[in-house]
Amino acid sequence: MVLKKTKKQMREKPRENCAIFGVTCNDFGFSVSMLLYQGLIALQHRGQESTGISLLKTGGKIYTYKKNGLVSKVLDNPIISQYWGNVGIGHNRYATTGAVGYKSMDYIQPFHFKNNEIEFTMAFNGTIANFDEIKKNMDDMGRIFITDTDTEVIAQLIGSIAFGTEDWPEVLKLTSKLLDGSYSLILMTDEGDIYAMRDPLGFKPLCIGELKTEKRNLYFVASESCAIDAVGGKLLRDVEPGEILHLSHQKDIHSEMIIKSQKTALCQFEFVYFARPDSIIDGVSVAEARLKLGRFLAKNDPILKDPEIRENAVVVPVPDSGRSVAVGYAKEANLPYVEGLMKNRYIWRTFIIPGQARRKAAVKEKLNPIKSVIEGKDIILLDDSIVRGTTTKELVSLLKTRGKARNVHLRISCPPIVSPCYMGIDFPTKDELIAGRFQKLYNENYIEEIRKKIGA
Known part of the structure; x- marks a missing residue:
């Protein structure tokens, strides 16, 4: 509606x-x-x-x-x-x-x-x-x-x-x-x-x-x-x-x-974000779809060839929709999976909280790094999507400042969202989408510029 x-x-x-x-x-x-x-x-x-x-x-x-x-x-x-x-x-x-x-x-x-x-x-x-x-x-x-x-x-x-x-x-x-x-x-x-x-x-x-x-x-x-x-x-x-x-x-x-x-x-967002993992949509298990996305990301990840990163890396999900993807990634990469972020379950999903400023503040209210398991580590952070980039930037900063992570390597299960959707999804304009905005500004280098913007 x-x-x-x-x-x-x-x-x-x-x-x-x-x-x-x-x-x-x-x-x-x-x-x-x-x-x-x-x-x-x-x-x-x-x-x-x-x-x-x-x-x-x-x-x-x-x-x-x-x-x-x-x-x-x-x-x-x-x-x-x-x-x-x-x-x-x-x-x-x-x-x-x-x-x-x-x-x-x-x-x-x-x-x-x-x-x-x-x-x-x-x-x-x-x-x-x-x-x-x-x-x-x-x-x-x-x-x-x-x-x-x-x-x-x-x-x-x-x-x-x-x-x-x-x-x-x-x-x-x-x-x-x-x-x-x-x-x-x-x-x-x-x-x-x-x-x-x-x-x-x-x-x-x-x-x-x-x-x-x-x-x-x-x-x-x-x-x-x-x-x-x-x-x-x-x-x-x-x-x-x-x-x-x-x-x-x-x-x-x-x-x-x-x-x-x-x-x-x-809508692809059903499998990467909206739906509960225990749901089956059009004959496909949402949890299994997310596991496969995680495996695919690991198979194609160049940083896994770096022995220094592998030795120090842990796979951390952004709860809750990043969990299944992170499990799939960790299994395929043969890396330890850790719950490095504590979620306050009384704060609702930031993507569908109305208002940009409120969404930004909700990140710190909703998630807190578990310093004892991520301090000094190379965090391979698995999340479902980057829409505006606001919450992702705040989260990367949290892991580095509160969690004392050495590095944060961000892996996203959803392809870059470069265009608006008028079918009832929560991003009506291209300028609101960080991928769409940066693609227009930086052409083929836009992914690297997004990385710089969010601090990963």
Whole structure:
């Protein structure tokens, strides 16, 4: 979900990453609210600004509760007990700051749509590039909007297409044809059906699972498989790019249709940063992918041929997403792996903390070198990516000043990010990207200049 901003804000402010989760059960006497809580807790890493749930009570009434804050604070025991239903969806949001009203309740998902004809609630992860155009067309039709988000634009668009019909797969198919961007979304109707849809490029991940017992059958849809694991479910498969799935509390899961594309384009950041290591995305283990990236880096690292460096080197990960990469590197290089950085787990991920100054300060709050294991050592530091370069520079400085490391050799599992992404990732401009900026300034020498800038 993206907020509409001024031109200046659009250039300067980041975009976002979110989590969606849905569950349906064939037992009307069973509430899925606790399962929603557990699933959203497992997906907390994808967004910490706000959380919300929608549940369907017997009789077809949809109840939605949402609030700014972490899942554990928003969905406390009284709320879990109060909101009862055998079908529900939930959402964690990482908001784009800088737009007026971004903390308003109206901006928190799920988005609840209701008019005289239809009612549904929707949770969305992605960015719609042409939402301004769609919104203008709907404004001209007399539609009234309460937010400046693409989430509401999609909901209003679905509501317009669905007017006078009960064919939800066809409604979503027509909606998809009008959307230009990346998205995974889930929609819950007032009849208790959940529909899941993934964009034709498959940019955002989405998967389905099940849990069958003697008493009931439950089906799940989630941004990552770790959420299905968290509720005791079994991963069935990923939602295919362009696929529309129907999760019915009365029947089972079945694919309605696939909107075919000539290619797919899963975001590389899922494997290097966003996703939890215990997730499986498009059939690939995130942890295994990171291990292989580490092995590849070691196989192609010229410093490993220097006997003086090898004798004094230790492999150190930047926790948490650098761990698997560092393990792969250390095994391939036959070097000791050490935990040389202590992480404060009460500080959230610096990449998706809104605001440049706040991200910079958060590095020192979040990570502290363990001097006893790195003092005097050649640190081979493994991290997932360099985006702006601000946090990396601070981290290298910390290892040298507080940790007393002799040298820091930085190894990054993600290729240089030289161009912006408008598919919902947190770097909208080329000037914000250190690789993009330095490539323009220094041409083929830009990697060396980045090294100098960050002090490695």
